Amino acid sequence: MSSRARRSGRSRIATFAAAVAVGLVATIGVAVPASAANSPGCARGYTCLYSGYDYTWDVMQTPLSYTGQLGFLNCIDQLTRYSYxxxxxxxxxxxxxxxxxxxxxxxxxxKRVSYVVSTGSTNLGNWNDKISSTYFESVLNKKNTSTCR
Known part of the structure; x- marks a missing residue:
C-alpha cells in the first residue's frame, strides 16, 4: 500500500472519529435540563433580583455599583439598604x-408573591417596582435579625 493511500485512510478515520465526537457532544448538550439552560447567570443557592426586565440591569434605577443583579442567600428585610x-x-x-x-x-x-426553586419571572408585571423585602422559606422566622441584613 502506498504512503498516499495510508494517509488517505488515516484521514477518513480521523474525519469519522471527529464526526462521532461532535455527535456525542451534541447528544450530551441536548440532555441539559431546561432549568439550567434558562438560568440567567444567578449563582446556585441564591435568589437574584434584577432592576431591568429579562434578568437585566436598568442603569436608570440602580447605582453603578450594582451592574447586574442583587443576589442573596437567606433574606433581606430592607432592600433600601442595597438601593433595590x-x-x-x-x-x-x-x-x-x-x-x-x-x-x-x-x-x-x-402582599407577597413567591417562586419555587429554578423558576423566576422576566417581567414582574403588577409587581414591577413594588418589592421591598425578600426571604427564603426556611428563614421566614428570622425577620429583623442579623441573618436578614
Missing part, C-alpha cells in the same frame, strides 16, 4: 430547596 427598594423588575430563584417570597413592604409586610 421598589426597583425590582425580574427575579430568579436558583436556590437549592426553598421557595422565595417577595414582599410589597419591608419586614414581610403587605
Amino acid at each position: 427598594n421598589d426597583v425590582v423588575s425580574s427575579v430568579y430563584n436558583a436556590g437549592y430547596t426553598d421557595r422565595v417570597y417577595l414582599y410589597e413592604h419591608e419586614f414581610q409586610l403587605g
